[in-house]
Amino acid sequence: MKNPIAQYIQLVRNxxxxxxxxxxxxxxKAAKENAELQKxxxxxxxxxxxxxxxxxxxxxxxxxxxxxxxASVILPASPxxxxxxxxxxxxxxxxxxxxxxxxxxxxxxxxIGYVAFRRGKSWWTGIIVGMVVAAGISIALSLWLIPEMIxxxxxxxxxxxxxxxxxxxxxxxxxxxxxxxxxxxxxLYLMFNAVSIxxxxxxxxxxxxxxxxxxxxxxxxxxxxxxxSPPVMLFQGSVYFLSGVITLIxxxxxxxxxxxxxx
Amino acid sequence: xxxxxxxxSKLDRVIHEPGRLMIVALLAGVKECDxxxxxxxxxxxxxxxxxxxxxxxxxxxxxxxxTYRGKVPMTLLRLTRKGRTAFDEYRKGLMAAF
Numbered sequence: 001m002k003n004p005i006a007q008y009i010q011l012v013r014n015x016x017x018x019x020x021x022x023x024x025x026x027x028x029k030a031a032k033e034n035a036e037l038q039k040x041x042x043x044x045x046x047x048x049x050x051x052x053x054x055x056x057x058x059x060x061x062x063x064x065x066x067x068x069x070x071a072s073v074i075l076p077a078s079p080x081x082x083x084x085x086x087x088x089x090x091x092x093x094x095x096x097x098x099x100x101x102x103x104x105x106x107x108x109x110x111x112i113g114y115v116a117f118r119r120g121k122s123w124w125t126g127i128i129v130g131m132v133v134a135a136g137i138s139i140a141l142s143l144w145l146i147p148e149m150i151x152x153x154x155x156x157x158x159x160x161x162x163x164x165x166x167x168x169x170x171x172x173x174x175x176x177x178x179x180x181x182x183x184x185x186x187x188l189y190l191m192f193n194a195v196s197i198x199x200x201x202x203x204x205x206x207x208x209x210x211x212x213x214x215x216x217x218x219x220x221x222x223x224x225x226x227x228x229s230p231p232v233m234l235f236q237g238s239v240y241f242l243s244g245v246i247t248l249i250x251x252x253x254x255x256x257x258x259x260x261x262x263x
Numbered sequence: 264x265x266x267x268x269x270x271x272s273k274l275d276r277v278i279h280e281p282g283r284l285m286i287v288a289l290l291a292g293v294k295e296c297d298x299x300x301x302x303x304x305x306x307x308x309x310x311x312x313x314x315x316x317x318x319x320x321x322x323x324x325x326x327x328x329x330t331y332r333g334k335v336p337m338t339l340l341r342l343t344r345k346g347r348t349a350f351d352e353y354r355k356g357l358m359a360a361f
Contacts, residue, residue, distance in 0.1 A: 037354065040285060041292035113300025114337065115293050 047108050047115075050196045052247025055240050057099030058192070062185075062237030064092035069230035107248070111255040144173070145225065174225040175218055178232060182214030185236050189243075196247060206243045210236055277322045278353045282307060283315050287324065287342065287350050295341040316340065324349055 068088035075081040108115070189210050190197070197203045214232045221231050278287050285305050290296070302312055319325040324346030328339040342350070 037284070037288045040288040113303050114297040114332070114339075115300050116295050118294040 051251040052244040053103030055244030057096035059240030060095035066233035110257040178218040186211035290342040298338040
């Protein structure tokens with residue numbers, strides 16, 4: 001149990017041994033019982049992923065990123081424009097933790113009861129590896145994108161300070177990045193809904209939309225990556241958010257609050 | 264076959280009972296939970312669950328802490344180190360038995 005891979009190897013070895021000794025049925029019975037135990041152990045964690053609040057949090061974050069981008073375009077030039085943009089960025093950063101906290105306090109706890117999960121070594125390893133990988137990808141993308149996006153304009157004798165012009169037509173890298181963004185969000189959507197998608201078949205349609213629409217939006221809204229990304233973020237955020245809201249409504253409908261004095 | 268029977272007889276009787284096995288399996292997946300959560304998950308009645316928990320506490324597998332959430336009493340339950348080890352051993356024993 002501490003090392004699932006080692007356990008799995010042991011299980012395979014045992015199956016092989018049992019096959020040789022002609023007692024597969026007995027072993028399969030034990031394996032089934034063990035799998036049932038594993039299922040019971042994992043059940044509490046499923047509540048955190050089946051009530052839709054994760055999707056709402058992620059969707060809100062994307063919507064805030066999109067609004068932050070739009071704020072700098074739509075609002076008139078003033079000191080407030082930057083502050084509004086920053087406010088939405090801040091909202092994007094805190095959306096997920098706030099949604100998860102609210103989910104635990106107002107959705108799971110009154111309906112399922114209080115439960116706290118273990119933060120073991122593997123959990124921290126996952127967090128650290130995830131952060132390192134995310135930082136690596138961000139740095140690599142920045143190094144790739146900045147020279148692609150910005151072309152130094154020929155500086156004249158009258159303009160000593162360097163001016164820059166931003167390319168406004170999509171090239172292959174832009175299209176690739178937009179498609180990659182769709183793919184990443186689609187995979188993440190599947191991860192969010194690994195448990196609930198069996199029950200909510202309509203989520204496959206959302207998955208396809210999240211995967212397919214970014215390149216389509218890129219075609220309809222030509223520009224460089226930075227110009228294409230706000231509508232893509234707006235769309236993906238909306239799909240995530242709506243999917244989360246529908247799931248939450250379904251969850252609340254099927255899990256009535258239980259009395260606190262049941263003890 | 265004798266070896267198999269020996270392995271089965273070695274299984275921890277406290278955990279082997281289906282109701283307690285379910286409780287221990289649920290507690291093994293979390294850090295701690297309240298009585299209400301277990302009641303909801305196991306679908307046992309309060310008396311049954313209480314008696315199973317008392318048996319597990321007696322064996323030193325479960326730690327029971329009476330506390331309050333606001334003004335509402337809450338019973339927190341968690342598996343002790345001994346309980347986790349016993350559950351690990353039980354699962355290994357189960358696999359070895361067959």
